[in-house]
Amino acid sequence: MSPSPSQRPIGVFDSGIGGLTVVRALTQVLPHENIVYFGDTARVPYGPKSPQVVREYALQDTDVLLKHDVKLIVIACNTVSAVALDVVQKRARVPVIGVIQPGAEAAVAASKKKRIGIIGTAGTINSGAYTNAIRLIESGAHVSGRACPLFVPLAEEGWTDHKVTELIAKEYLFPLTLEKIDTLVLGCTHYPLLRDVIDRVLHHSVTLIDSGAATALVVQRTLAELGLTNASTLKPHLRFLVSDIPNKFTEVGERFLGHKLGKVERDGGWGA
Amino acid sequence: MSPSPSQRPIGVFDSGIGGLTVVRALTQVLPHENIVYFGDTARVPYGPKSPQVVREYALQDTDVLLKHDVKLIVIACNTVSAVALDVVQKRARVPVIGVIQPGAEAAVAASKKKRIGIIGTAGTINSGAYTNAIRLIESGAHVSGRACPLFVPLAEEGWTDHKVTELIAKEYLFPLTLEKIDTLVLGCTHYPLLRDVIDRVLHHSVTLIDSGAATALVVQRTLAELGLTNASTLKPHLRFLVSDIPNKFTEVGERFLGHKLGKVERDGGWGA
Numbered sequence: 001m002s003p004s005p006s007q008r009p010i011g012v013f014d015s016g017i018g019g020l021t022v023v024r025a026l027t028q029v030l031p032h033e034n035i036v037y038f039g040d041t042a043r044v045p046y047g048p049k050s051p052q053v054v055r056e057y058a059l060q061d062t063d064v065l066l067k068h069d070v071k072l073i074v075i076a077c078n079t080v081s082a083v084a085l086d087v088v089q090k091r092a093r094v095p096v097i098g099v100i101q102p103g104a105e106a107a108v109a110a111s112k113k114k115r116i117g118i119i120g121t122a123g124t125i126n127s128g129a130y131t132n133a134i135r136l137i138e139s140g141a142h143v144s145g146r147a148c149p150l151f152v153p154l155a156e157e158g159w160t161d162h163k164v165t166e167l168i169a170k171e172y173l174f175p176l177t178l179e180k181i182d183t184l185v186l187g188c189t190h191y192p193l194l195r196d197v198i199d200r201v202l203h204h205s206v207t208l209i210d211s212g213a214a215t216a217l218v219v220q221r222t223l224a225e226l227g228l229t230n231a232s233t234l235k236p237h238l239r240f241l242v243s244d245i246p247n248k249f250t251e252v253g254e255r256f257l258g259h260k261l262g263k264v265e266r267d268g269g270w271g272a
Numbered sequence: 273m274s275p276s277p278s279q280r281p282i283g284v285f286d287s288g289i290g291g292l293t294v295v296r297a298l299t300q301v302l303p304h305e306n307i308v309y310f311g312d313t314a315r316v317p318y319g320p321k322s323p324q325v326v327r328e329y330a331l332q333d334t335d336v337l338l339k340h341d342v343k344l345i346v347i348a349c350n351t352v353s354a355v356a357l358d359v360v361q362k363r364a365r366v367p368v369i370g371v372i373q374p375g376a377e378a379a380v381a382a383s384k385k386k387r388i389g390i391i392g393t394a395g396t397i398n399s400g401a402y403t404n405a406i407r408l409i410e411s412g413a414h415v416s417g418r419a420c421p422l423f424v425p426l427a428e429e430g431w432t433d434h435k436v437t438e439l440i441a442k443e444y445l446f447p448l449t450l451e452k453i454d455t456l457v458l459g460c461t462h463y464p465l466l467r468d469v470i471d472r473v474l475h476h477s478v479t480l481i482d483s484g485a486a487t488a489l490v491v492q493r494t495l496a497e498l499g500l501t502n503a504s505t506l507k508p509h510l511r512f513l514v515s516d517i518p519n520k521f522t523e524v525g526e527r528f529l530g531h532k533l534g535k536v537e538r539d540g541g542w543g544a
Contacts, residue, residue, distance in 0.1 A: 041321070043314075048316075048428075048520065049313070050516050052516075053314045149425055149428070150422070150425050150426070153424075156320075156421070157421055157422060163439070164439050164440055164443070167435070168436055244322050244325045245324055
């Protein structure tokens with residue numbers, strides 16, 4: 001017996017580990033949804049790579065999820081959401097939700113002065129995707145972006161409360177403080193792990209927007225609108241697939257997910 | 273007319289940009305050699321990835337170089353040299369030289385107390401390749417390794433003389449100072465860019481070994497032994513190929529090579 005449409009899993013993909021912060025947010029607002037996660041750990045990171053290559057990879061990642069009969073796809077990766085949302089939406093036969101639009105909406109809603117900062121990978125910042133999304137909602141908004149390439153390796157190294165991380169955060173965020181932002185979008189899945197140090201460096205005076213958390217709420221609303229919310233109250237099935245062998249993913253991933261991962265499988269679906 | 277065997281290029285490959293420090297060392301000791309370089313910028317970095325995936329990628333990179341009729345292959349990447357030298361040697365029909373053995377030999381020669389430290393990526397350090405190579409030369413050597421995952425992003429960010437880099441270097445290198453090393457192998461192509469800060473943190477009291485420079489000397493010797501040194505005194509042809517589009521490679525690469533790169537071409541030979 002095939003599962004009812006609402007019991008089919010949500011598909012989530014990311015360049016690697018970071019998207020687990022989005023899975024965490026999803027499980028908090030949608031505790032009964034089955035989820036299949038794919039992390040392209042054999043080719044991570046996407047942030048410094050060209051839009052052309054990221055688009056190629058995003059389509060291959062989408063195909064991995066489509067094999068698992070997902071009812072909706074969440075692009076957890078900000079870089080992919082910034083440069084490849086259109087090609088993924090064209091390929092998938094199901095609704096596709098990226099993290100940029102939900103993050104932009106949450107930022108505009110939160111910002112009193114409409115002075116908004118964006119931090120992310122070079123790929124995300126150079127794309128201008130957040131700026132465009134925010135200006136479509138609030139054309140007069142003042143938006144400043146800053147790429148923070150060292151934040152991802154710092155988060156993966158686990159130096160989330162290290163004096164070095166605070167110094168680096170000060171250097172990266174100083175130009176944004178000059179812009180007198182009142183709201184800052186954490187435009188990379190790794191950055192929620194650095195939330196405390198970012199908040200401290202900004203003297204607790206800037207509202208921090210976690211695009212992943214904002215996206216989880218949009219997914220919740222979309223499923224409800226489409227009648228695809230899983231009515232079951234059984235413990236859901238979470239499945240984790242990666243393109244490299246899972247050792248490091250399992251070890252570091254638990255910090256990102258916030259609890260034990262369980263079994264992680266390798267899916268080299270695109271050729272590894 | 274096809275070129276004489278000695279006029280054929282040396283092939284050099286790396287996971288990305290870092291191998292340009294090895295090209296720089298090669299051009300210093302072998303100023304008349306033609307060189308074809310391939311950087312797998314679409315999948316960089318290899319350091320945090322599993323040995324299995326690195327071996328798959330190394331074979332694909334080798335095939336790119338073999339298409340260019342190279343007379344010898346240099347594996348500039350320490351991670352690849354550590355975990356995939358055997359498979360590359362089996363695939364190539366030409367001599368293959370990795371950076372581990374030359375680095376190990378240079379370290380043993382330089383170390384008075386035979387107390388040697390190794391720094392590199394997680395992949396290089398976890399492989400134990402340097403330790404094994406050093407112990408085969410000097411069985412009683414005391415060898416200590418330390419993975420330094422933040423050094424690569426710091427070098428790529430250009431923070432080669434930043435107080436943050438000094439703090440990070442202190443933290444990474446402190447355990448090695450406790451081991452009373454007198455020689456330290458810079459076991460990653462990016463690390464020569466951080467030589468000054470590493471030297472300062474170690475109070476100028478430890479001999480630093482650049483595996484790339486040691487490898488260039490071995491290449492020089494090998495070509496002479498095989499009668500393959502290019503006798504031409506014309507300006508050599510340096511050709512740079514990358515798997516992602518070249519923008520970032522060109523910009524950052526000049527810091528690594530030490531001079532202008534000229535034209536950089538995309539070769540998605542393995543499928544990009």
